[in-house]
Amino acid sequence: MESIIVVERKEIPQGFTLINGLPDVGLVGVLAVSHLVSSLEMEEVGSIESEALPPLVVLHKGLPKPPMRIFFKESLAAIVSETAVPSDAVYGLADAVVKWAVSKKVKMVISVGGMAVQNRQNIEKPKVFAALTDESLIEILGHSAEVLQEGYMVGPYALILKKCLDSRISAVTLLAQSFYNYPDPEAAAAVLESLERITGVTLDVSELLQKGEEIRLKAKDIMRRTQEEMSKMSKSQEYEVPPLYM
Amino acid sequence: MPEPRRRRAFDIESDLARRRDEAFGSGWDEVTSSIEPLSNITVGVEEITITLDVPFVDQKQVRVQVHGKDILEVYAKTKRTVRFDDLGIKHRSGEFTCYRALVNLPEHVDGARATHHLKRGILEIRLPKLR
Numbered sequence: 001m002e003s004i005i006v007v008e009r010k011e012i013p014q015g016f017t018l019i020n021g022l023p024d025v026g027l028v029g030v031l032a033v034s035h036l037v038s039s040l041e042m043e044e045v046g047s048i049e050s051e052a053l054p055p056l057v058v059l060h061k062g063l064p065k066p067p068m069r070i071f072f073k074e075s076l077a078a079i080v081s082e083t084a085v086p087s088d089a090v091y092g093l094a095d096a097v098v099k100w101a102v103s104k105k106v107k108m109v110i111s112v113g114g115m116a117v118q119n120r121q122n123i124e125k126p127k128v129f130a131a132l133t134d135e136s137l138i139e140i141l142g143h144s145a146e147v148l149q150e151g152y153m154v155g156p157y158a159l160i161l162k163k164c165l166d167s168r169i170s171a172v173t174l175l176a177q178s179f180y181n182y183p184d185p186e187a188a189a190a191v192l193e194s195l196e197r198i199t200g201v202t203l204d205v206s207e208l209l210q211k212g213e214e215i216r217l218k219a220k221d222i223m224r225r226t227q228e229e230m231s232k233m234s235k236s237q238e239y240e241v242p243p244l245y246m
Numbered sequence: 247m248p249e250p251r252r253r254r255a256f257d258i259e260s261d262l263a264r265r266r267d268e269a270f271g272s273g274w275d276e277v278t279s280s281i282e283p284l285s286n287i288t289v290g291v292e293e294i295t296i297t298l299d300v301p302f303v304d305q306k307q308v309r310v311q312v313h314g315k316d317i318l319e320v321y322a323k324t325k326r327t328v329r330f331d332d333l334g335i336k337h338r339s340g341e342f343t344c345y346r347a348l349v350n351l352p353e354h355v356d357g358a359r360a361t362h363h364l365k366r367g368i369l370e371i372r373l374p375k376l377r
Contacts (some may be wrong), residue, residue: 120366218335
């Protein structure tokens with residue numbers, strides 16, 4: 001397995017809340033956390049590097065950037081990826097992120113994503129669900145998300161949640177009802193409202209809704225590549241029901 | 247053993263579109279000023295349902311045709327010309343005015359009974375199967 005390392009280009013103080021926005025169902029995490037980063041004007045402080053990731057850089061304002069970057073402001077850090085996570089890199093990525101979170105004495109890890117529903121186009125306001133490492137987090141969630149009681153999770157967020165549990169880090173995965181393979185800015189807006197409740201940060205999500213069509217077109221290519229990787233990791237298993245009730 | 251299906255013009259065009267997509271990523275066709283939308287296909291007991299993500303499209307600007315029994319062609323004109331520059335894409339210039347998709351269907355359908363509707367920018371096409 002290729003090694004994956006977290007590179008801090010600027011000093012990041014310990015004890016922050018870490019928010020993950022990785023490409024997944026409906027690109028909800030990427031759209032939501034990108035919006036968070038730009039709204040809060042978070043500073044780019046590091047990146048995640050590996051030969052397991054595609055050999056590419058992203059150009060922003062003429063400068064080459066790693067596709068998976070870390071942003072920071074006050075007590076919040078955010079990881080956002082502008083490239084699909086290869087299915088082969090999922091274990092290594094989850095391991096690297098959680099080990100880094102442990103080393104930084106992170107208060108809580110919040111992963112943001114989507115949960116595919118077949119009738120999405122008939123849903124006015126996507127509901128948000130949450131998977132938690134411990135029940136004490138239910139109070140923090142309030143009515144902003146419904147706790148997932150049974151089911152499968154597949155992909156990087158599933159492993160991050162489990163590794164956080166193993167490492168005794170509080171972790172929440174917020175999943176908004178979304179399209180499976182179409183970028184879903186409305187779902188991103190819905191999940192950000194739950195994130196506001198947990199972090200106390202206030203965000204204006206109107207841009208996500210007003211520029212929804214444009215955002216969907218811009219995100220088309222990364223959505224297509226993400227879909228290919230989701231297929232490789234049997235993401236559709238999330239639709240299935242676990243056989244054991246224990 | 248079933249006879250292999252002869253490659254038809256649509257198959258070839260579809261292959262070409264796929265190769266273009268593999269080569270350039272976006273499914274954009276400069277000649278026709280069209281772009282291939284993201285799509286999804288679900289095969290049910292009675293019908294095949296296809297959805298396509300078509301932002302900037304009006305329901306009245308959608309044309310759906312079934313060729314033969316197993317080729318679906320979708321054309322959807324955008325409300326305005328979309329320039330890559332408008333989307334913040336600076337490294338290539340170009341524009342498109344419509345979405346275009348050719349889909350090889352996995353089973354035969356009754357094209358005359360095809361229905362479609364657009365909601366939240368998602369075009370849903372329902373194709374009853376031929377019995």
